[in-house]
Amino acid sequence: MRLSRFYLPLLKETPSEAQIASHRLMLRAGMIRQQGAGIYAWLPLGFLVLKKIEQIVREEQDRAGAVEMLMPTIQPADLWRESGRYDAYGKEMLRITDRSDREMLFGPTNEEMITEIFRAGVRSYKDLPKMLYHIQWKFRDEIRPRFGVMRGREFLMKDTYSFDIDEAEARRSYNKMFVAYLRTFARMGLKSIPMRADTGPIGGDLSHEFIVLAETGESAVFCDERLIDMEVPDKETDFDGDLQPVFDQFTSLYAATDEMHNNEDFEKRVPSENRMSARGIEIGHIFYFGTKYSLPMKASVAGADGKDSPVHMGSYGVGVSRLLGAIIEAFHDDDGCKWPMSVAPFHVGVINLKSGDDACDKACATLYDALREAGVDVLYDDTGGRAGEKFARMDLIGLPYQVVVGPRGLKSGNVEIKRRSDGEREEVSVDSAVHFIAERVSDALKVE
RNA sequence: CGGGGCGUAGCGCAGCCUGGUAGCGCAUCUGGUUUGGGACCAGAGGGUCGCAAGUUCGAAUCUUGCCGCCCCGACCA
Structure with a gap:
């Protein structure tokens, strides 16, 4: 998934109602x-x-x-009269009537x-x-x-x-x-x-x-x-x-x-x-x-x-x-979620640090395609904007791995891979990045 | 349901006590400078102040009612 197509409305500030x-x-x-x-x-x-x-x-x-x-979510009240729970359940049960005044309820169980x-x-x-x-x-x-x-x-x-x-x-x-x-x-x-x-x-x-x-x-x-x-x-x-x-x-x-x-x-x-x-x-x-x-x-x-x-x-x-x-x-x-691989919304985020730069765009496109080919769920941050913002955003949504692609690393043919769980980083070549990620993803997803 | 609190721009808030026609930060848009951990400068747009009634020359501000949401407690996957 390309981030530019996704719908990801982030909040920089903490909403006041959220306590935990x-x-x-x-x-x-x-x-x-x-x-x-x-x-x-x-x-x-x-x-x-x-x-x-x-x-x-x-x-x-x-x-x-x-x-x-x-x-179904909606159930007839009569069913609950059979067990005696229609009266026993109390106000926790949402009771509704249809157009013919039939008594219904939105099932609590x-x-x-x-x-x-x-x-x-x-x-x-x-x-x-x-x-x-x-x-x-x-x-x-x-x-x-x-x-x-x-x-x-x-x-x-x-x-x-x-x-x-x-x-x-x-x-x-x-x-x-x-x-x-x-x-x-x-x-x-x-x-x-x-x-x-x-x-x-x-x-x-x-x-x-x-x-x-x-x-x-x-x-x-x-x-x-x-x-x-x-x-x-x-x-x-x-x-x-x-x-x-x-x-x-x-x-x-x-x-x-x-x-x-x-x-x-x-x-x-x-x-x-x-x-x-x-x-x-x-x-x-x-x-x-x-x-x-x-x-x-x-x-x-x-x-x-x-x-x-x-x-x-x-x-x-x-x-x-x-x-x-x-x-x-x-x-x-403090920076955000740290999803276990098995439930992560995407397994890896590819960050293009300089969208519009030929080398960066190319390397990212290659990685994006190859990772998906390898069965990895990828979120590709192809947006403009500053590096800091991209890092913070990726940390917030908490994908298990981040692949950081920037002009600095590409000069020596490398990208940086960061593991969200402990922040550990590793420089690997563009060529080996796909294997590096795919192997770790498939290991983490192995059902025992 | 008992107790407490809050509704003002997309988000976070100030203004309310002491009525005089709405403001700040972030976000957004435009231009420029920037560019490896949430940049900077200049400019712009955006609000029937939760809803309704009342008091008043005049209500975001005072009064009453209603609605919504949050927090503490008793109840629950």
Whole structure:
């Protein structure tokens, strides 16, 4: 992409409403634009990242055996009357009426709808287990939206729903998502920690929040710091096999959010040198809720004995749009974003320091074409303007690598390559630059 | 929803207390000098001061109502 064609409205000054780094940087880097409280338009740069995050989520869901579909944003109220949640949900749910005065709502989640869809098509235990997911915009009329996309009212969420014949089988589905989540967040460079979450009236131990540690996190968390470097299962993991050992391993050490924290327990189970109290951002939440919806909504299947019984369900959410905020919180400095390669809007930025200069233009054009040929996403800064402005802009948007092409280096046939993550620079010849970048990009994108 | 604050040019703000017909920085446009980390000089364009009503000879400024947004708290992916 040529910068001169792109739409990248940057802000030099910090908008007054942005309190935390991710919100500030998303506004300054021209990724989002606010349209109302907790409602954002995704500008080209932000949208590129959003799509990359979405794709990683999708790939790991598919790997775990879930099947993608798409449910509507608008749902009929009657569906929610079946589960009893139409009245229970409260003002968080945006209720609307259509031209015939039919009661509708903008979906805050999809348990009811997926249950209706499932019950319409499945009769026998032989059709189980099933895991279905979609990635769709949700609306929750939060009392107080804040922190940009971290707590918006409209947000993009991946939600998966599992259907099993009994609790033991449901646990297997739960474990699949548990592992899928560990992998999903790791691929984005995040160290996520599963923490016991409140299961509410249903009870049991089957609800976990996936937390990424960040100073600006919304909740206080307490954990054994050895969890941070626990090894995430690789892509050869057999999702049809027994995943219980992985679950056991990750849940063997203490980890709890504020609500679930028990200090006595914490001190008993965690050696003092490993105790960690920090703040965290919730980026995923998985939940087993048994027959909560299948019973009232009559989603049953015939068992081997010919008798009908309600299916056991679970739901598994990932805050896709929220992840942008979480990733920036984890990877940024005073100058801007520092995207991990896997979610970067472009892998590399080519900076033409002297647009209009024959040698510079030529070298840049060669690099631009060759990099794209090599499968690298390139943003080519072909604009006029001063060097300082170009450097600052590229640092702000935070592409993993910058290739600086200027008359000074070209005299000796060289360009400068800067790595955004640590600022390390290296002079390489124009000829070897493509290989240099392409190799590092493909290494960084390798899925393990 | 309780408490606090803010709406003045694209962005950041001053002016409001003490009414007199709107200003600064950045950005934008033109010309020139510059050119490897957000340049400089000269000039120009751009605002029904959130909306509505009221007080007044006169309202960005005072009064009332409404709308929007932000911050703290309780709630949430």
